[in-house]
Amino acid sequence: MSLSRIKTNDEVVVIRGKDKGKRGRVLRVLRAKNRVVVEGVNTVIRHLKRNPQNPQAGGRQERSAPIHISNVMPWSDADGKAVRVNSDGIGREKHRITSSGKVLSAAGKAKEKKAQRRKAKGSEDDE
Structure with a gap:
């Protein structure tokens, strides 16, 4: 499986369109449609009808709509600009690396979850 250049919770900058x-x-990555939902970008107004299932009253709700993934680039705080991302296997893991050679983040949240499980398992063994 290839490593995605943009993931959930990444900070990105819009490079094309009305929100350039x-x-x-x-907020979300829609891989099947090659789109991402970015907080505060491409906002649209949804008109909601009042109904018993909807706990909110009806009215107008502003939300972010998806934009194509090619219209955004990852933002690097270290470089202070939008960067292109390559993937590189360092050891047994894949990393997202900027053109300047800095690692954006390790591949996936599975590593974090695994560490949490080990920590929880270790605390159970201590008891």
Whole structure:
């Protein structure tokens, strides 16, 4: 499986379209449609009808709509600009690396979950 260049909770900058230049956090990645939902970018107004299943009253709700993944680039705080990302296997793991050679993040949240499970298992063994 290839390593995605943009992941949930990444900070990105819009490089094309009506919101060009805006930065925001990725809320969702829709891989099947090659789209991302970025916080505060491409906002649309949804008109909601009042109904018993909807706990909110009806009305207008502003939300972020998906934009194509090619219209955003990852933002690197270390470089202070939008960067292109390559993947590189360092050891047994894949990393997202900027063109300047800095690692954006390790591949996936599985590593974090595994560490939490080990920590929880270790605390159970101590008892």
